[in-house]
Amino acid sequence: MAAKTTKRSPAANNEDITLAKLCAEFAADKKANNPVILDLSELNGPASYFLICSGESEPQLKAIAESITGGLRDKHGIRAISAEGRNTSQWIVLDYGSLLVHIMHEEKRAFYNLEKLWRDAKTVSF
Numbered sequence: 001m002a003a004k005t006t007k008r009s010p011a012a013n014n015e016d017i018t019l020a021k022l023c024a025e026f027a028a029d030k031k032a033n034n035p036v037i038l039d040l041s042e043l044n045g046p047a048s049y050f051l052i053c054s055g056e057s058e059p060q061l062k063a064i065a066e067s068i069t070g071g072l073r074d075k076h077g078i079r080a081i082s083a084e085g086r087n088t089s090q091w092i093v094l095d096y097g098s099l100l101v102h103i104m105h106e107e108k109r110a111f112y113n114l115e116k117l118w119r120d121a122k123t124v125s126f
Contacts, residue, residue: 013041013048016098019078020049021126023094023101026071027053030064033106036115037124045118048098054109058088064103065092072096 017037024035032053041048055061065083072078078096085092090105091112102114 016041016048017124019072019096020051020099020124022072022076023051023068023096023099024053024126026068027051027064027101027103029071030055030060030067032064032103034109035126037126038115038118038121039124040118040121043118043121045121047095047100049100049124050114050118050121051099051101052104052109052114053102054104054106056106058090058105061090061092061103061105062086065094065101068094068101068103 020037024037027035032055035051035053038050038052039048040046040050053064055064065086069080069083072080081095081097083092083094090108092103094101094103104112
């Protein structure tokens with residue numbers, strides 16, 4: 001049996017892109033390195049979008065995550081469905097349903113290279 005695919009409405013797609021860009025702005029507030037938004041909506045990925053960014057230390061990774069979660073909660077009333085990896089994993093994932101935010105230590109990001117893994121995804125400029 002083939003996997004079921006669902007097309008999202010253009011309005012939902014715009015909301016998803018806006019959410020990804022907001023997260024990128026909050027990450028930039030904490031000097032996140034090399035933020036990239038990938039559009040996976042046509043690839044049947046685990047989410048419609050990924051935001052991938054990195055930091056140079058565990059305190060910076062936590063600060064980036066807190067900036068995103070706190071900023072979305074306090075300024076937009078948006079809460080993450082879940083957050084994984086806060087305990088010294090060097091990779092934090094924030095799940096917003098249609099958006100997965102990957103906050104990675106530079107070395108982990110280079111090793112796992114999500115951008116290459118999802119190389120068929122379009123990059124969203126912001």
